[in-house]
């Protein structure tokens with residue numbers, strides 16, 4: 410079923426709820442009551458919404474099933490992480506990873522089932538594209554954890570899929586930030602992109618306080634095109650022009666994700682080229698922050714290895730000496746295949 414495109418989007422939970430309430434000529438405040446029960450009281454079934462009549466609850470149950478549009482089908486955990494493989498109502502599989510470190514809990518969510526962009530280092534890229542997730546399917550990854558009583562501090566769009574390739578991402582962001590739904594502050598959300606310029610422009614306009622991360626992974630255009638075919642359409646040069654505008658408009662930091670892969674992009678020359686690219690951004694180059702991430706080995710992505718510690722240290726030193734702000738990201742979830750698409754890719758083979 411790879412590369413199947415879904416043109417018709419199913420009705421949202423909200424539209425279906427409204428439809429049932431209208432059928433029974435219910436006053437407007439009923440919708441608010443249902444919303445409060447789902448997003449503030451975190452009920453798991455429509456049966457628990459006792460402010461509704463039994464008849465209404467029956468209809469909700471028969472037509473909508475449970476509240477969540479996702480069913481957890483595989484869970485793996487280690488000391489810091491919990492990774493859940495979900496199945497959507499139409500049978501697509503997606504993943505979310507909860508990472509708890511010290512007193513901070515972050516949730517990495519998926520925006521698509523599979524991905525069409527085929528980056529060479531990415532497990533999701535090997536799956537092909539299945540579908541864009543609906544706003545409910547995106548937000549229910551969070552709702553699942555909230556229903557279990559978990560406190561989630563931040564949401565990052567770094568799971569399966571390219572967020573800006575899914576136009577419904579913006580409806581999901583609206584739900585995440587709307588006080589009637591999840592009411593998260595924009596600064597608690599991060600969106601990571603391989604550089605889809607129209608998405609960056611729209612984010613700057615509609616959600617200027619949401620954190621933006623750009624996945625670069627090589628400052629050399631030729632190599633980047635090999636690693637990430639999307640660079641043929643959106644080369645880093647064009648994306649950096651856009652990022653400059655983004656910074657002008659928002660005055661916000663931009664995160665540059667750089668995955669270190671052994672013998673591929675972890676040499677001092679790569680580090681120097683990266684530093685030069687950041688310096689080239691002019692007086693506001695200090696607003697670019699590099700996130701170095703060590704490649705996570707798996708048998709799904711063949712022929713790529715995690716970098717040696719000495720190479721990581723050399724790379725970081727080059728950045729440090731050139732005054733480039735960077736963070737070496739902590740690696741979590743090595744035992745549970747917490748890199749995007751790996752749990753699904755593994756389960757698919759069974």
Ligand code: SF4
Nearest residue numbers: 524527528531534570
């Ligand atoms: S890295 Fe992101 S854009 Fe590239 S294939 Fe994986 S999910 Fe898609």
